[in-house]
Amino acid sequence: MIDLYYWTTPNGHKITIFLEEADLPYTIHPINISKGEQFEPEFLKIAPNNRIPAIVDNDAEIGEPISVFESGAILQYLAEKTGKFLPTSLPNRVEVLEWLNWQMGGLGPMLGQNHHFAIYAPEKIPYAIERYVKETARLYGVLNQQLADRDYIAGDYSIADMACYPWITGYEGQGQDLNDFEHLKRWFERVQARSAVQAAYKLAETIK
Secondary structure: OEEEEEOOOHHHHHHHHHHHHHOOOEEEEEOOHHHOHHHOHHHHOOOOOOOOOEEEEOOOOOOOOEEEEOHHHHHHHHHHHHOOOOOOOHHHHHHHHHHHHHHHHHHHHHHHHHHHHHHHOOOOOHHHHHHHHHHHHHHHHHHHHHOOOOOEOEEEOOHHHHHHHHHHOOOOOOOOOHHHOHHHHHHHHHHHOOHHHHHHHHHHOOOO
16 A cells, blocks of 8 residues: 655646556545645655655565655656556666656746746746746747657656646646647647546545
């Protein structure tokens, strides 16, 4: 059984998508970040960076529970545990991990800043908003080009797609129009139609 410490953010959705896709049993422990629950000592033992998500795998191969924090690390851990959504052949594996790290180092942080300055910042700073909207468009363009000749980011459906998709769902709030990114839009709709993705987002609606 996987214990998932979760809130309804893009990074949280990555993990529920994987767990639903892999049909792994899991229990959700909501961490309400608006109430500061991510700073509770018990959570910090699992996630010292005070960010969701985090997991505890109670069925780890070493015979005792393993905790993992950081969404990219969790996806890679779960993929290696199950043998799913991460190729074993070196060239294909490297490509998936490249795009997973691209999301972790670029797409997520830049779109997060976009959200912050456009939606949450108490003072609207035009320079900051413009900067991050433009950087979001650039990153969308990179992903759009990657998808020009394939159905999924690294060829077959993988943890790279699970990592990127939840960040694209907020495209309207990010000042983007998917019609400007033909291949990205096609991929987005394909991932959105997957039953496990729909189950993960339906589950999110029940978390209060």
